[in-house]
Amino acid sequence: MDLLNMSLRVIYADGKIGEIADKGAALEVYRHSASHLMAAAVSNLFPGTHLGIGPAISDGFYYDFEHAQGFAEADLAAIEAKMKELIDQNLSFEPSIISKDQAIEYFTQRGEHLKVELIQEKAGEQLSCYRLGDLVDFCLGPHICSTGLINPKSFHVLNIAGSYWKGDEHNQQLQRIYGTAFLTSEELADYLKQLEEAKKRDHRKLGRELDLFSISEEAGPGLVFWHPKGTRVRLIIEDFLRKELYRRGYEFVTTPHVARDVLWKTSGHYEYYRQNMYVFKIDDEEFVIKPMNCPGHIQIYKSQMRSYRDLPLRFAEFGTVYRYEKSGVLHGMLRVRGFTQDDAHIFCTREQVYEEISALMDLVLFIMNSFGFDQYKVELSVRDESKKEDYAGTEDDWQMAEEALTRSLRDRGIEWTRMEGEAVFYGPKIDVKLIDAIGRPWQLSTVQFDFTLPKRFDLSYIASDGLAHQPVMLHRALLGSVERFLGVLIEHYAGAFPIWLAPVQAVVIPISERHHEYARQVQKRLAAADLRVEIDDRNEKMGYKIRAAQTKKIPYMLVIGDKEASSGEVSVRNRFLGDEGAQPLESFLQKIQELVSARAAKP
RNA sequence: GCCAGCGUAGCUCAGCUGGUAGAGCAACUGAUUCGUAAUCAGUAGGUCCGGAGUUCGAAUCUCCGCGCUGGCUCCA
Known part of the structure; x- marks a missing residue:
């Protein structure tokens, strides 16, 4: 990667050298080459491994291998080390164009039966292959010119997984190794940080x-x-x-949660959705626990x-x-x-x-807005025009529906992606995927x-x-x-719910036992205004209680000591902003009620 | 379901090559009565996921279950 010009030198299948300036396209080629590099490393370390496919994917790449013994987590470091070694050797990606027969003969002889299958399915009379060291792969290209172009600090081998050949569980299972690569080491670091951040927000842990x-x-x-x-x-x-x-x-x-099988036979679920249904028999009659x-x-x-x-x-x-x-x-x-x-x-x-x-x-x-989501992606799924007979409904139905869907999107200035052939058989649909605080889409x-x-x-x-x-x-x-x-x-929200959703909106923290009485009054007053307020009257120091409340991500901590008890105030600590000082109880209450009715995400 | 990995106290984890289970936090008790992210001391807490096996002896090794985690076409 030429960082100044931001373009990537690549070699096409016909041997021509080119430059890719578009960052997305460059990254894809880069990752694809990284996946070949990984395959080369794996073949080198584990002789007898056969190749599946190894594409670039949205945040990295993978390669599927047929490897009898399977790989272990512990192998990943060795694979990464071998990749770095191959980078040091600056191996070239060497394309060649050969005939289909030649290719089949070649891959058959090497025992690469998955490649042979792919070639038979996908290739025309001529096809291209790339050589990288000892690895020869059936591949459209382009690739980077040589492994030296890969920054050894900008890729990482992530994990192993099983995967079915062509994603079909009836096919043999392969060993997949996932990795990721970026054009710069900073971007890799950011990505790894993002993975960490996602871990911290894991709803299972926070739950x-x-x-x-x-x-x-x-x-x-x-x-x-x-x-x-x-x-x-x-x-x-x-x-x-x-x-x-x-x-x-x-x-x-x-x-009702349960209904006779006939209902589901009429609806068609019994026939088409059976494998997902809980069905049981009583008095010789069959019942279904509703899946819909x-x-x-x-x-x-x-x-x-x-x-x-x-x-x-x-x-x-x-x-x-x-x-x-x-x-x-x-x-x-x-x-x-x-x-x-x-x-x-x-x-x-x-x-x-x-x-x-x-x-x-x-x-x-x-609704999205109310819950604090302001970014979203809209997908309009329509039928596959070439297989109209696979769908229920008339031509008229589909046109009417599609027109209503697109018009209402257009009227609102909503951008959407048209997904050809993604509609379910019974009708077109709009799916809204919202983007969360760290950029992940959720349908x-x-x-x-x-x-x-x-x-x-x-x-x-x-x-x-x-x-x-x-x-x-x-x-x-x-x-x-x-x-x-x-x-x-x-x-x-990483567990820090907006105040209108927070299960506990405030916790009252009396400093010592003699403040318990006033603390209870405060709690009672707020509870009477429908706020969800707890009181931490444990025999602990204030700092301990604050820490506990912060950990539970409670929006407000109300510290009650001599000052507050005598003035009728509360000292407010905000979970994000910290100490906000003393204020009259009633004005705190009013502020909270405003935040609740505004459904404010912060503070 | 399948592949790989994992399963030890409520939680996070330690426990080397088999020798009889431990820490921190949480909980409980007592002391302390404290001003914005952890006061001190003590107590209790385990069918080491379940079952079978190997062994004089299993948390540790083997097998079978159960559960959890990552993944199972974004197509040369």
Whole structure:
């Protein structure tokens, strides 16, 4: 990398030398070359290893190997050392173009059967290979010219993992080694720091430290126990949403957790979602623990004749669902087997679709903002135009839906990415991924059209023409699931919730025993104003109690001593800003109430 | 589910090649009554994830479970 010109010298498959000035493109080539370098190091250290693929990825690179014994964590340092050695030797990346037959013969002879498979699938009559030392790889290129261009301080071998060949669990499993590389050592250091920061914010760690939730081995994996403090936060979130949804014309409904198999046969879940459902038999009848709320809401829709005058109907529910997830994918609160969706289904006419979608987009943005997220990415998933027959719904349906979705995005000046072929079979959708405080995306809100359930359940309403018409159905979740959302909130705020969400908003800290009486008065006064206030009357020094409260990330500490007791004040310590000095209790109370109603993220 | 690693007190961890389990914090008791991130002293706390095996002897070695962690196409 020429740091002055910020361009990377690369060699293309045809042997031509070029410069890549675009930083993103340069980084990709650099990482790809680093992955080849790692493969060269691995082949060198572990003879008999065969190659899978080794691409650059969004924050580094990996290489998949077939290696009978597997690799151990302890091997990583040796691999990294060998890579540095190969950098010192300044090996060249040497491209060559050969015929497909030649390539197959060559790789077969070397025992690289995975490469042979790839060549047979991907290559044309001519294909390119790159040689790096003893490593020859089927590769499009380009690559950097030689290993000497890699800064030995700007890459790092990270971890090993199993991975299925082509990501298919029916294929053989390979050993994947992940690494990362940056153009400069500073960027690598930043990245590693970011990993550290993410570790500090880990909701599993903070969830325990702040006593918010736990997962019990005895009760089973993927099932969340909400502790009193976690439940406080949850109820605040739910109350906020409930109020807002009623305000926006939603009705709340409640549906059973268990239903006969027929319901799920009608909905199609029994056929297509069976592997994720908890099914059990009683009295020779089969029941399903609900994995979704839609069929339930549909029952309510169908409980009576609907007129176009009733529409739109917006049914909301904090619906707890259970889905069997493979044990290996479970992760704290973020990926669980039982969770509560902030779910809603909107039934409306085709004419109402645009307005409903628009209102939804406003709602999504309002909610995100309220919880302190101001950056997001929007993805519009549409069908694969070449496989229209794989999708439910008519041509008309898809056009109407897509047009409503794009128009409402455009109207609001929201930028979006169009994801071709990413739609589910039953309708197009918008997903909103919000970006947290350290730049990580989290997929939360989703708005989906459903062209299949209204048909399967034969939904209808009587229109002004006196005839029965089929309503349009929308699925929508804002937070996604309450469990996941709390996990994201914990990580976003690193456990320091905004005051309106904090399970404990203030702790009263009496300096000595003779201040307990006044401290209790303070607590009582604030509690009477609906603030969540605790009192730390343990026989400890003030510094100890402050430290304890800071560790619990409690927004305010109210120190009570002789001065305050006689003046009717409280000495306020802010968790971020420290000592703010004494002030009258009432003015503190007023300030807090303002922060709460503004849903301020800080202080 | 699969691959790799891990599982010792409530938490964070120590325990070398097999010889009978330890620290800090937290908890509890007492002393202390303290002014913005840890007062001192003492006490208690363990089926070393569960089970089987090897051995005179297992936290340590082997096997089988359970759980956790990282990962399982961002495609030459």
